[in-house]
Structure formats: structure tokens, C-alpha cells
Amino acid sequence: MSAVHAALAGDPVLAAHYADFRAKAEAALDPALVALIGEAVAAVHGIEAAPDESALDEGTRTALAYARRMPFEHTAITDAEAAAVVAHLGEPGFVAFSVVTALADAECRAALVDLPGLAAG
């Protein structure tokens, strides 16, 4: 369970809406890519080990390199970097990828401030 979802345990309606939003975003991408994005972003935050990319295709490695920029370098991502991910995933895929990656970053940050613990009182 994500940190935000855990914190919303006392509000089942908002929790269900948030879970649905995450589920819809993740369902638009290959589940393997979603998992890799989560691992890559969590590794940047020092929460998990970085994923093994040795067997991945070039497009996926490009997407993960982009994802790793989201936590601390989002304003430095170039048009060329974005275009490379669009070429790999297509425009609808890039939209879902942007949402999933940005949410992965925010979720890590919510965990790092112990949002569930704060919301438990």
C-alpha cells in the first residue's frame, strides 16, 4: 500500500478515488515498466536499490533515465529527452508515463516524511 493511500485510511471515499487514479494511470502502461519506474525513482530517493537494466531494450532504458530526472531535475529535462520517450511510448503513453513517474516521486516523498505516521496521530 502506498504512503498516501495508507494515510487516507480514515477517509475511504478519498482513498478509493486516489487508488482509482493511480490504477488508471498505471493501467495505461506495461506493468513491467510501471514497476521499473517505481524502482528507479525510489532508488534516486535512496529508498530501494536501482533496477537491473542490463537486459532492457534501449527505449526502456531511455524512459528510465528520464524517470530518474523527475525527483530533482524536472526543470532541466530537455525537449530532446522528452522526444525520445515520446518516440518509444507514443503520445498517449508519454502522458501516462509523465503522470506515473511524477506520482512515484511524490509517493516516495510522502513516505520519507512518514505521512502515514503523521496522519495516525
Add this chain to the structure above:
Amino acid sequence: MSSIPRVSSAIPGEPAHFGSVLAHQPAIAESFFALYGRFWQSEVLAARIKEVARMRNARVTECGFCRNVRFDKAVAEGLGEAVVDDITDGYETSARLSDTEKAVLKFTDALIHDPELLTGDARAALQRHLTPAQIAELGLGVTLFLALAKALITMGLEPEAMDRTVLPTPAVLEAAE
């Protein structure tokens, strides 16, 4: 940072903006707007407090679109421009921001920037000023503000120029209930 859209609009005749680009993924868009409306219409945490956190996120993430939008419910709750101007570095000394708002801003900075900022005192202050339910709602809000700002910026949807704009506060969608 680019102000040239990196994704085209999915709505014929409309320029690329957050809504028209998200329309590439209708299921995500529908779910997001249902969530965002429910969040903003909840009365657990005042709209003014949510907007204080949203404005801080806008400044730290450098989201020009977010920075220039105001939601009318927060304006009606007294969040005028003089207060917004104080939501900058050094907000701790503001005479216009309440102690609750300063605790919320410290939490916001910790989540979006540096978790080390949530020291024991800052954590205690947050829990003194907000109930657990309010903290949960605030945490959801800051998570969404941060993710949306970064998604918007990285998709190249920052406007080249934008006037300050008061918008209706996101509402609960009838079809989503």
C-alpha cells in the same frame, strides 16, 4: 524548462494544455478530475489551507501555471494577494500567515523539497494545529500538487506568459458519484 508543448492536444481545435493533453488518456482524466473535485470540495481541511500549500508548491517547483491560478473558494476564505506574497522563503516571519499556515508550509516544504525540514518541533506543530484527518487530506493535496506540477512542466505545458486568473474551485463530478 520548455514552454513548447511536448505533447499535442487530443481535442481538435484546442491548444495543448493540461486538460487537452490529458484527453489522450480519457480514463486517467476522468479519474483525476473526480479525485481532484472530491479533494477540493471536502470540508475536512479549509480551502484556504489547501491553497496555501498549493501556492508554496507552485513556487518551489517553478510551475508558472500553478502560480498564476487562484481558486475562488480560497479567495472567499480571505486568501488575498498580500497573504500569497508572503508564501515565499522567510514565511516563518510573516505577520499575515497564521501559525497553522506556517506549520502547513513547513510540512509542504518537507514533502516537496527536503524531509529533514520536518524536525521534531515542526512535526509537533503540525500535529498540534491539524487533526490526523486534516493531515491526511493535506498530504494527499501536496502529493497531487507536486505530481501535477512536475507532469505539467515536463510535458512542456508551461505558458510563455499568463495573467493571474481566478478559477472556480474544482467540483465533484455528478457522473462520478
